Amino acid sequence: MNVRTSSARNSSARGNPTNSRSSRRRTVFTIFVLFAVISVFLVRLVDIQVVQADSLTADSVGNRSVGQTVYGSRGEILDANGVVLAGTVMRYNITMSPVNATPFDRTVDGENVEVSVADAAAEIGAATGQSGDAILSTISTALEANAKSNFAYIAQQVDVDVLRAVQALRIPWTYSENSPSRVYPNGAVAGNLLGFLSGEGVPQAGLESGQDACLASVNGSETYEKGADGVRIPGSSVTNTVAVDGGDVITTIDSDLQWFVQQTLATRAQETGAAWATAVVQDAETGKLLAVADYPSVDPNNVGGTEPEDRGSRAFTQSFEPGSTLKALTAASVLDAGVATLETGVVAPYRYLPANGANINDSHSHPDERMTLTGVLIDSSNTGMSKFGELLTDQQRYDYLSAFGLGEPTETGFPREDSGILHPADEWDNQTSYATMFGQGLTTTALQVASVYQTIANDGVRMPVQLVEGCRLPDGTMTNVPTATGTQVLSEQAANETSDILEMVYQKSWVSSVWNIPGYRVAAKTGTAQMPDGEGGYSNGYLVSVSGFAPADDPQYVVSVSIADPVKLNTSGAPAPVFQEIMSQVLKKYRTVPSGATAPDLPSTW
Amino acid sequence: MSDNLARVSLPIDSEPFDSPAPAHRGFRLVAPAPSRRARPRIFYALTAVAGVSAIVVAQLLLSVGISQGAYEISSLQSSQSQLARTAASVSEDLARVSSPQSLAANAEGLGMISNSNPVYLRLSDGAVLGAPASASGAQSGAASLVPNALLTGSTLLTQQTNDVAATAGALAISSAAVVPPGLAAPTTR
Secondary structure (H helix, E strand, C coil), X not given: CCCHHHHHHHHHHCCCHHHHHHHHHHHHHHHHHHHHHHHHHHHHHHHHHHHCHHHHHHHHCCCCEEEEEECCCCCCEECCCCCEEEEEEEEEEEEECHHHCCCEEXXXXXXEEEECHHHHHHHHHHHHCCCHHHHHHHHHHHHHHCCXXXXXXXXXXXXXXXXXXXXXXXXXXXXXXXXXXXXXXXXXXXXXHHCCECCCCCECCHHHHHCHHHHCCECEEEEEEECCCCCECCCCCEEEEXXXXXXXXXXXXXXXXXXXXXXXXXXXXXXXXXXXEEEEEEECCCCEEEEEEEXXXXXXXXXXXXXHHHCCCHHHHCCECCHHHHHHHHHHHHHHHCCCCCCCEEEECCEECCCCCCCEECCCCCCCEEEEHHHHHHHCCHHHHHHHHCCCCHHHHHHHHHHCCCCCCCCCCCCCCCCCCCCCHHHCCHHHHHHHHHCCCCCECXXXXXXXXXXXXXXXXXXXXXXXXXXXXXXXXXXCCCCCCCEECCCHHHHHHHHHHHHHHHHHCCCCCCCCCCCCCCEEEEEEEEEECCCCCEEEEEEEEEEEEECCCCCCEEEEEEEECCCCCCCCCCHHHHHHHHHHHHHHHCCCCCCCCCCCCCCCEC | CCCCCCCCCCCCCCCCCCCCCCHHHCCCCCCCCHHHHHHHHHHHHHXXXXXXXXXXXXXXXXXXXHHHHHHHHHHHHXXXXXXXXXXXXXXHHHHHHXXXXXXXXXXXXXXXXXXXXXXXXXXXXXXXXXXXXXXXXXXXXXXXXXXXXXXXXXXXXXXXXXXXXXXXXXXXXXXXCCCCCCCCCCCCC
């Protein structure tokens, strides 16, 4: 029996309207208030998402995450010993937010000092080397273009010391960003080979351009969040794509030797008033280039300091008629084909008029001389060479010239390399047919001449000319390593006999006192070639050259020096001292011990 | 009423429904004992609140400790990047000073002469290979013809150690190579 609840039931049974109605009212009231609040939110939601969506999105751009480039670093170019020839360094751009460029407070000696924009600009300018007015004008220019401009450069490509000086000022509206830059620590050493980058970082010449596939890096990106005043929120960086560094290019060049060769060549070229000059040092057994020097040459740190036509490497790009140095090639071809021996003799007149109508004469008038092949090269007699050369057919001599690498660019892959001109044998006219025997009527580059002597020095095996060892990727693997298989162009005997002839030339030549390297057996040949005047004939200028190798009994190094139009000394006496100094330095640097053996003595007359 | 239903007429003085129960029924109102039951409730409540606040305080302290560590990490990272920048800047200076132009200029400033006449001494029998001759000094005194724009404004070591004001502009070599007189011959064993 529910006694206590009866009162309640009774009151409801009697229908106490106040209690039940009030509770129902409370319920209804509560529900009403709830719906009112929900509808307020609903209206606000619709308002933001639908009505004001576009304008709010526009306002929020820039308040969201900011993307930033993460720079990969460009690969370095190294010499054979790991010396950095071209490296990437980090420089910094000082930037600012013009719209936020307002006076700010700074605590100095415990007091709050207000720093005006002009004072701040003067302080920044003292650090970056600009005037305060220049910075103020940058601010005003930026604000004129865009009243809400949030970005302008104060200074670009400054180094760490300037950056720290600016950061120490603690001016709230200045920032910095990374900006990688290229530096060439050795200046003009190998500048002709390295090339340089444009202001925007685009490779312009040389190895920077030719090896760009190896050197180029890929930038990554990351996003971060920043506050309303532009300050980056720490810890909010997210890496979107990883930056990929470029690979290093390892060259075969020795930077110390390159410097020495460039210095020696430049000194002599200025003494003789030359238009340009090149010097090549090549390893005789491997074909690797140890030094390739040009005069004039560019300092990649200061490209504007050199004329545009001097900013490349004429050793690769400038072909010329080599002249008498190519007589060694003709002699080697004759010996290899077996049509003559070291004892074969000819009579060399001053002027020779062969049957086909050509006209060949020697450089100085002389009576008829009885010369062996050795004598022809010692005296550098064109007529004597013609009499030996005509023992081979044109096609045979063309085949030898091609096998030695003439008419084709070398294997280095240098940008804009000249292949030289070698016309097919059936296109040779009567004069050209003889002229090619002594290095005229065809053109070569300095590297092709060096390669000819490398073949003779290396027992007749021509090695590919090599400038780059390979591309070393960031993980250490080497790629793009050039092949190193040689081709047998001459028999070993023919090459050795030619080497002996060249030793005799070195001993007996008219410049023998100038290019003498005491204690060593050296083989070398001079050359004096007329330079074309650009209109089909020859000018008065000569291209004088000396090419040779040492030690002659076991050749290690080939040196080839060419000087174009040395107006003050128009003979091969100009490059001879350069050859002597470079070869001495090479033999000393690589500790090549003289064997002490005596040179052969070949007859030059019969 | 004329029907055949049996009726029982209640006595007048019968009890109405809502009169209190008679004592013999055994019902009695027992008042609750608030003091005995209320104390455990408050005790449990206080315990629960104390426990929750202890957890909250502990979490606060832990997060403070973690944030402290995060601040330390951030400052160490920033000092690491500063040191890396310093190291890179110093390596750059080293590479520049190691360049051949700088080395040659400093060597000539110290009075050295380059020699391109190699002669070898074979230690096994004391034989001299090559033709000895005194250095001709052909390379000395010439300003470097292979320039290095990075060296403009830098000074030679001899000038630095002599505390002479550096010549402004290009790296210059003193025209007269100074060789200190009376150099003692090195003692060899």
